[in-house]
Amino acid sequence: MTSLTPKPSQIESWDRLPSDWQNDERMDALFSFFKDRDLNAVHYDAKMKFWSETIIDYCEDHGLLQIDMPTIVSRFRRKGRTPKCLDKIFEELTKQNRLISTNDYANSQQSWSSWTFNKLASPLTGWMSPRTPIDQEVFIIKELVDKKAQQVIDTLQSNVYVPTFDCVVSFSTFIDTCRRCTLIDENSINLIISTLTKDKKILIDHIGDAKDVKVVKFIMPGTSIVRPLTEIETSVLLLRHSKQRLEEQLKKTDQQIEGLLADIYRHLKNSNRTAAKKLLRKKKLLELEHDKKENMIEHLNSVLTQIEQTDCSSLIINAYSSGVQAHKELLRKNGLTPDAVEDMIDEVHEMLDTQNEIDEALRRPVTNDTTDMTELEDELEELLKQPIPPTPATSLPINVDIINTPIADDVIKPPETDPFADLELRLQKLGVQEPEHVWLVKFPHKDNYLLHIQKSFPLIDLLQHDYDQSSYVFLIPNNYLSDFTHFIHRLHGSYRIITNNPEKTWKKSQRRSKRWVPSDNPLDQTYYQHFLSYDEQQDWYNLLKTSLLTKKFIRSYTIGHTYENRTLTIIKILGHSHRRHQQRKYAIYIDGGMHAREWLSIGVANYILIQFLKLRKTNVKVREILYNFDIYMLPLMNPDGYEFSRHENRLWRKNRSPTTHSDFWNGDQSCYGIDLNRNFPYEWNNTIGASDHACSHSYRGPSPASENEVISVVTFLRQQQLSNQKFYAYFNLHAYGRFWLLPWTYSLSKKVSNYDELFNRSSKVVSSVMKKTYRVGQASRLLYPCTGTSIDFAATLMPHAMTFELSPMFKGLPMCFDQNKTLDDTCTVGFLTDPKEIEIDGTEIFNAIVEYMYSIIRDRCL
Template sequence: MTSLTPKPSQIESWDRLPSDWHNDERMDALFAFFKDRDLNPVHYDAKMKFWSETIINYCEDHGLLQIDIPTIVSRFRRKGKTSKCLDKIFEELIKQNRLISTSDYTYSQQSSWVSWTFNKLASPLTSWMSTKTPIDQEVFIIKELVDKKAQQVIETLQSNVYVPTFDCVISFSSFIDICRRCALFDENSINLIISALIRDKKILIDYIGDTKNVKVVKFVAPGTSNVRPITEIENSVLLLRHSKERLEEQLKKSDQQIEGLLTDIRRHLKNSNRTAAMKLLRKKKILEREHDKKESTVEHLNTVLTQIEQTDCSSLVINAYSSGVQAHKELLRKNGLTPDAVEDMIDEVHDMLDTQNELDEALSRPVVNDTTDMTELETELEELLNQPIPPTVTTPVPSNKEIITTSITDEAIKTPEQDPFADLELRLQKLGVQESTPHKVADIASSSH
């Protein structure tokens, strides 16, 4: 059986080569047959994960969307040794639905692309379509990589769109170039991507021109979910671009022919063969006139295409303005914003402010209910002002004797315990008795007893 990729690449040059690849002891264990999982489940799962992820990553980096065991065996040789456990790895990947046989993948697709694409895809693989094909002879498709690469191709195509009306249609050869830029190198992988994109309605393939001899690919425009049929405007623009490209190719050939004639003319002149040089010179002049005409036509086509693109851009601007106006109107309508509504709202605001001012004024008034007549108060105040002012009573200044008596009295009040008759003596002094003897005091005291 012939492998899908008969030219094996050097695994050592792979950027994502696992670090364990250079560990002899580790790789001897990984290259050996699988043992029963019950004996060592940790080692079994680690080995399964190593090979599964390594194979998928390698296929992704090298643009391989379909693989078989012989291809992987040839790619992953190490020091003359090959892995003895790949059949077990493939069985596990099939159980996980990460690998799908070519026949199963074919039957799962829509008939819209099977009719034309898979005939080309499966033509070299018809011997593998039997369901009884041994696993080491079956070709498997890595569905997760097909979907991932298909999305990458669409994103690359959409990144080159500047005018959606025209730029979403390209020649089939340009589409193949985009696929190769996405690391899709073999024809089978490219056909798988085409099939997946047609199935998901992301691209369509058609022919344009009077004789339908120009193969083009239209892809889904940015911001949309499905591709639409080619319109008359797109068809016209495509024909203009195709004509311009053909003229540019002819101009390149004319330049090469003119350069060749100049070389021959110089050679004939060097050999003194003026007749041959003159004949070639006339031919050169004819080619130059044709070259100038084609060059002028190319410039005219560029001008037309530029004007069409400008018209489309102007249309986009007008549509954007229209959408903005409609959105603004809808927003005003939804929120009930009209000139009359705004005027009514302003009037309500003024009324509310007037009401608030009245409330503030009412709240500033005193709460106590004072019923006093202000006229009576004014009359009484006037009478008080007209009454005569009473004379001021002056306090007489005490004499020295009184000051002494007062001081004595104060002293006696302060110290009654020292002299029991001090209070009596003070009273006699106040009654007018000027002199008092101890005998009199004693008599008064005895009489009091």
């Protein structure tokens, strides 16, 4: 019997081998022929259940979607014996429709005309005979096929950003996706294609003039059946396809040019001017062609970006062009006139024209007539004047070659100073002030792209990333745009512009709708239902200190001042006095607002403060915690940055102290500020994930704890550790991503000594109060390694230190900047949280902290 699977595997090494397998007596019974069910129905059913589950689990774990009896019999060989009862098992599974004979299955797949898998199936099968004996039949395992098919759809859908046209992929992309879902052999892939087609989850089509581009359309997320290809999908797909082909051609041309240049130098070295000139002419032509293609790609990119940004209008175009009556309804809803629709239809046609132009260009051979011979002569002269680079000797290592090559004087002479070089640099630097772009970038593989990016483009700010999806959202200064585009293309990534003027959009979207009226009650919900300004926050602290409701239970401390002279205020929530605890031995430290744009973390800190005060007596767990701990809170660690993000730049992250670069760069705002969470004095020197470029959004500062905010906190925490009351736990609030991060941050390989305890305790809390929706793990692994962070510093002082990255969860989606746009599943709010979120996230985090600290008390870990 030819096995359907490529490799047999030892049953004994199977992870999920049932424990009964070691029990001889039990296995003897399970291996024997079935007796009549009437004799002992319980035994009969248990045996049936054992084999059905074991066989299907085995197939799932070994990637088998099809089975035949002889293969299974031989796989389950035990001590020289094979099971004798499998015919009955196969019969029963067939009866239950869990196994379907390939014959029947193929016959049911009539919609799939080029169905090939039956030809590939077992050579033993007598396909034409109506009844094949069960031991010669090949079966499909229905539930595993369905599961795999769903996995393929899920994977495809996870890459959908704009449902209007992202639900179509090239056939090769589809096959790649199947392979990523561990569908290895052609047979299995065909089986999945057939199933998905039959269930109307995908359809396969051919597009292009010559119908030579094979594509797969899959169901849009949230719908039940796949719809036919639309005009806009076809157009976008063809444009994308052309872009890909152009890029491939461009790469080839690049290599050719490089090869020619090497040959030209070789000829020049040998004084063969004529040959060099001939090649130069060829190179010139290639370069012309290269430029044309590059322009075309550029053009295509802008067309595609435009189309992707007019997503909602494309819905209307679709309705219109497919002649659906519903378009009238859409028109009415969107307040559009028929004229506006006409414009859109024109756009589609323009798009199709672009496509034709590009097709034409792709077909055109390299032309021969445009080179100007004098230009050529000039270039040759230029080349001759330049020193000829040494041709590396193939047999020698390259450094030996360099040592042995005499260096011409003019090579080491410094280049003449270009009077404009400085100007250019200044202009480039000033460019940072221009509106920045926000891009969603996707790379095809999982790789450490951040390290490259940080090195080559220090001013690019990472707003969020998803390592598993290899997708990133970046804030990119204008002067990087073209270089960064090349960088992305070189790594075969793709990008989409989310906005090219974020300032304008978020200023509009973040305006507070109603004037805020403070309450006399410091515990009133109004203090956590809005994002308070720094001044409002300070007024609230004063109210907490003076109100009869709260003043007995809190203390406040000014621990320092910021560069712009704002006060850093810590509020201490006093624990309960208790006979057994004359003085509480331990304290908890919680902070928020370390990164200016992460407003939610400030709101949540305020919420937590209020909840501890409100529930101090009434809630059993809170009361118990306050018997054991005092709580110190710094809800707003970076007030300068926060105010700047409220008035000037919503996505500001650092503080606002000037750097060595700020004066020289003459008002360039990007070169102000230090990333406080890279400035803490632990492993600061080790600059992984922290920048020493003053203009970077993750600039670590000139020296450890150079910043007022950081040195104030560091001094406060250190002094406290020397007192009678020590800090026991630190909760550090950030946004966003829904991560529960544990130290160390600075190293991928090193773990804090009590890591396992931290991990287990946190995971339990996540399962019990956070519906398992937070990801727990080491910060350097879940996000990325970086140095000089506050939790790393805190972990040197106390046993429990952790960071919460609050909501929303990052799903590889861009931020929705425009509040007028209906929030749908094509974008995320990111940092631009609605104040309503404070209470929702606050409740979750408050409960998590309470649960965590309570579990420590309960386990008597103190």
